Amino acid sequence: MEEKKLTERESLELITTMINRTRERYIGDGNIMLMWGYLSVVVAALVWIMLVKTHNPVWNWLWFAIGVVGGIATPIMSKKSELKSGAKSYSDKITSQIWTVVGISALVATLFCFVFSFMGMHNVWRMMFAFALIIVPMAEMAQGIVVKEKSFIFGGAVGLCIGIFAVCCIAADMPLGANWFLPMYMIAFACMMIIPGHVINHKARQQR
Amino acid sequence: MKELDPILHSQLRLAVMSILMNVEEADFVYLKEKTESTAGNLSVQLDKLSTAGYITVTKGFAGKKTRTTCQVTELGRKAFEQYVEALKSYLNL
Numbered sequence: 001m002e003e004k005k006l007t008e009r010e011s012l013e014l015i016t017t018m019i020n021r022t023r024e025r026y027i028g029d030g031n032i033m034l035m036w037g038y039l040s041v042v043v044a045a046l047v048w049i050m051l052v053k054t055h056n057p058v059w060n061w062l063w064f065a066i067g068v069v070g071g072i073a074t075p076i077m078s079k080k081s082e083l084k085s086g087a088k089s090y091s092d093k094i095t096s097q098i099w100t101v102v103g104i105s106a107l108v109a110t111l112f113c114f115v116f117s118f119m120g121m122h123n124v125w126r127m128m129f130a131f132a133l134i135i136v137p138m139a140e141m142a143q144g145i146v147v148k149e150k151s152f153i154f155g156g157a158v159g160l161c162i163g164i165f166a167v168c169c170i171a172a173d174m175p176l177g178a179n180w181f182l183p184m185y186m187i188a189f190a191c192m193m194i195i196p197g198h199v200i201n202h203k204a205r206q207q208r
Numbered sequence: 209m210k211e212l213d214p215i216l217h218s219q220l221r222l223a224v225m226s227i228l229m230n231v232e233e234a235d236f237v238y239l240k241e242k243t244e245s246t247a248g249n250l251s252v253q254l255d256k257l258s259t260a261g262y263i264t265v266t267k268g269f270a271g272k273k274t275r276t277t278c279q280v281t282e283l284g285r286k287a288f289e290q291y292v293e294a295l296k297s298y299l300n301l
Contacts, residue, residue: 006219008212008298014219015292018226021242083270086238160211 022087030200032077036070037193040132041186045076048182050116060125067106091146102139106131126170129181133163133188151196158191165176212298215260216291220245220253225288228263228280236276254278262287 006014043066050059078096082088109131116124137159144152162184169176216222223243227234234242240250249266254276257263262284280288 006217006222006294010219011212011217012295014222015226018223018242019230022230076218083235086241087227089231093232100256121225159245161269 010019022089029081030197032074032081033193033197033200034075036066037189037197039066039070040189040193044182044186044189048178051178063128067110071103090173092144095143098139098142102135104191105135110146126176129168129176129185130163130167133159133166133185137163137188140196148198151197151199155192155196159188213287213291215256215262216287218253220249221257222291224250224253224257224278225262225280228278229285229288233277233279235260236278239278248251257284260284260287 001096047059047062049063051057057155082092085092111129113124115129137156139156140152140159141156144150144156165184166176169181216269220243223245224239227242236247236250236254239245239254243250245253254263254265258265261281264279264281265278268275268277272286277285
């Protein structure tokens with residue numbers, strides 16, 4: 001593009017062209033979602049297998065691997081993704097803020113669970129399942145609405161249904177049995193993170 | 209009739225501002241690619257927009273490479289909106 005004076009009509013056309021070019025932007029990658037999805041499913045499977053084999057609840061400590069590994073990997077991966085796209089849109093900003101709120105809420109929820117647990121109320125940790133299957137799907141659906149991505153909305157809806165069911169079980173004092181609840185948890189995360197992650201990566205490959 | 213802002217009424221500067229109005233921030237490589245301009249020319253025009261206070265230019269590092277990111281300022285946003293209004297009045301839109 002050369003530096004030249006424009007007529008009024010050319011100016012308007014140029015503005016329109018540039019707006020359209022910013023819309024043709026890099027769709028992003030689904031790698032962060034895939035990381036969270038596979039991490040959650042693998043950890044849930046490990047906990048399930050170990051609980052069934054050993055009947056020792058100490059294996060529940062493995063759940064913390066999700067927060068630790070995901071919490072470290074996410075900022076590194078999102079920085080890489082931002083550099084690849086070259087621009088940060090308003091929807092990127094909103095999406096990032098939504099997930100920051102989810103992250104902070106997860107930390108606060110964990111802290112409360114620890115406090116209750118130290119007071120002998122170990123059942124409180126069931127609340128983290130409700131958290132993971134209510135707050136996360138809601139955030140994902142909000143992201144889907146912002147970025148107009150249907151797989152986020154549908155995946156989030158499946159997760160939310162399982163989450164509402166989990167809350168009902170907790171409210172009804174029904175134990176969340178490892179043999180039926182953990183597979184449901186894995187299905188929820190596969191629908192919420194793994195499938196949309198692959199959909200986004202497929203769309204990004206097509207865009208290239 | 210309103211006068212067209214001379215800072216914005218030039219092809220590359222207007223292209224850059226149109227992009228920056230639609231994103232939160234953009235880096236030099238992205239702007240160069242979208243405006244199909246040369247690095248030298250883009251650099252000069254970014255300096256002019258920055259001097260006018262229409263954009264902020266931040267130089268940082270992405271690994272070992274330098275990375276320049278640009279963001280439109282509130283002054284730039286207002287100037288762009290006024291420029292579009294002036295264009296509309298010129299074209300009787």
